Amino acid sequence: MKKSKYGNKKVTVDGIKFDSILEAQYYKQLLWAKEHEDILMFRIQPRYMLQEAFEKNGVKHQRIDYIADFEVHREDGTIDVIDIKTTGTKTDVFRIKQKLFEKKYPHKLILLTYDQRAGGWIELEKLEQLMRMQKKGPKKG
Template identity: 35%
Template structure:
């Protein structure tokens, strides 16, 4: 399979195609946490509207949507995760728009360094 512009290669796990091996590994970890009762309601690829579609000077403009990697409940809170080898340049803007539109949700950037999962 062809990779993306950052060098990640699509990976299939449990019949699901993930954008990267790291994302597939995180899915496996989250599935174990769900089976163990640590998290619940694991969802893949949740979509959030960050900017509504609008019209400017008679021209229709598309809205902006953000697709995260995972969403789940933990300790009564809803967590949204984006798995990245590194934060893309536009992630900080995306996070700000996400937080503004979804103050009740927690957005975590998750990466793996030296064999350990880290959250930002």
């Protein structure tokens, strides 16, 4: 099994290459949700243009894209853009792309991770809040 740049093990499921075991697990969950009609459909690695290519002072600048892990279309017509993350994969470059995405697109961008203590899939921000609260300990008073 090949490792990605963040030490995750790359894995192939149904002929699709995923950057991590977590991404592959979420893919399987989406298959189940589609089969049970909890979602209309989903796309793998959707690409969103954040900034067009341009030329300035004779220098060509490439366009900037954000490639999410999944795009989930729900029954109510909403679209969730899902990125499977850990605190280690939430880089400065990702944070900039996240801000650009949030400004340009109406879809909800959700950062998910899997945590046994939290009982499964949880938004990364919520897990980070729980971890901060646990680190502080119970309030005295």
